[in-house]
Amino acid sequence: MLLIGNGRLITRGAHNRLIENGCVAADGNVIAAVGTTEELKKRYPGAEFIDARGGMILPGLINAHNHIYSAYSRGIAINGYNPQNFLDILDGMWWTIDRNLLLEDTRMSALTTYIDCIKNGVTTVFDHHASYGEIPGSLFAIADAAKETGVRTCLCYEVSDRDGAEKMRQAVKENADFIAFCKKDKTDMVKGMMGLHASFTLSDATLALCRENTPADAGFHIHVAEGMTDVYDSLKKYGKRVINRLFDNDILGEKTITGHCIHVNGTEMDILKETNTMVVHNPESNMGNAVGCPPTMEMIHRGLTVGLGTDGYTNDMYESMKAANCLHKHNLCDPTAAWSEVPYMLFEGNPAIGARFFEKKLGALEPGAAADIIVTDYDPLTPLSADNVNGHTLFGMSGRQTVTTVIDGKVRMKDRELVGIDEREVLAKSREQAEKMWARINAR
Structure with missing residues (x-):
């Protein structure tokens, strides 16, 4: 069991709501519950806990x-x-x-x-x-x-x-x-x-x-x-x-x-x-x-x-x-x-x-949905609610504010550090590969 809490949680989905000091519980690759941090810590006392440190807890994004x-x-x-x-x-x-x-x-x-x-x-x-x-x-x-x-x-x-x-x-x-x-x-x-x-x-x-x-x-x-x-x-x-x-x-x-x-x-x-x-x-x-x-x-x-x-x-x-x-x-x-x-x-x-393609529900933090969860460090300078979160998203948020990314219940990035991936090594190899491809193109 994984808990991600101590943040402003936006559920999205049909019943979009904001939970102050919110928390989401992931059981394997699905969401088991959403609620307050206090509530879910009591319900799952032995769970691993990721502290959002007052940031935003959101559903993972989709690129169509x-x-x-x-x-x-x-x-x-x-x-x-x-x-x-x-x-x-x-x-x-x-x-x-x-x-x-x-x-x-x-x-x-x-x-x-x-x-x-x-x-x-x-x-x-x-x-x-x-x-x-x-x-x-x-x-x-x-x-x-x-x-x-x-x-x-x-x-x-x-x-x-x-x-x-x-x-x-x-x-x-x-x-x-x-x-x-x-x-x-x-x-x-x-x-x-x-x-x-x-x-x-x-x-x-x-x-x-x-x-x-x-x-x-x-x-x-x-x-x-x-x-x-x-x-x-x-x-x-x-x-x-x-x-x-x-x-x-x-x-x-x-x-x-x-x-x-x-x-x-x-x-x-x-x-x-x-x-x-x-x-x-x-x-x-x-x-x-x-x-x-x-x-x-x-x-x-x-x-x-x-x-x-x-x-x-x-x-x-x-x-x-x-x-x-x-x-x-x-x-x-x-x-x-x-x-x-x-x-x-x-x-x-x-x-x-x-x-239309995936079995588990995406884009929402609710029980039964896929445990695709992100945490950002966005700290609003004006009041934030479920009703005005789109205005905050449009004028205050960017992808690079993402601090932690969980996909299918697995932590893939925590505190901006990728888990299990050597990013520097990958990028170094990528630059070498791209240079070879560019050389082939301009040798035509």
């Missing part, structure tokens, strides 16, 4: 769309790279990197990213991977890194026709093999999906092959209408918009995650709603790639399940939350926009997405 391999773009300089549009960014940066990623690059980028997640209080990651330099075994390499660091994760490989039929088939097989592997895993810590790049790099034949190799309970993870290139391609080749095309190819549904959805219209939003398809918003990426602002506020008002991701830009979910808040206020010229919608994405949408 990440690109772990993008870690190796940090600081890179690619000869001749001078993008003029989104397609130039994809081909000149991201596809260039993934074509040069070997298995050890994939493993080390995952190890470093999961470490950064732990340090930012992120306990669950949905990742969308690509490494066309070496496809077979890549999802398993990421899963090994997730197991080593203890992070809960849902993985897929990005199927695309962009590098030819043989690599496309290898990508489909990697997804299918990994999904089968995850079905045998009983830990509830690793899940698999069929990853798809985007409509404009996927033929109908490829979509059919993916569908044939995807069990009904696995689902798809795909980028949708991130740039107008995707929309124009679908209209020109198939005479229909992207969401309509995916619907006709039986890709949408309650187990499908659609990333971005920037250039979608009302009819497409209706289809997403009727098929119960999930959407993930990635604000920093959308702004950084200059591809536009999605109608995320409208999607939420229409009742879609919408989550928040980082698209590889950061592992700090609060940073992504702050960016989304500013983006939608600016885009709509409305200072009242996004106050409730953005917190919904992170604290309700992401747990709802997690619930």
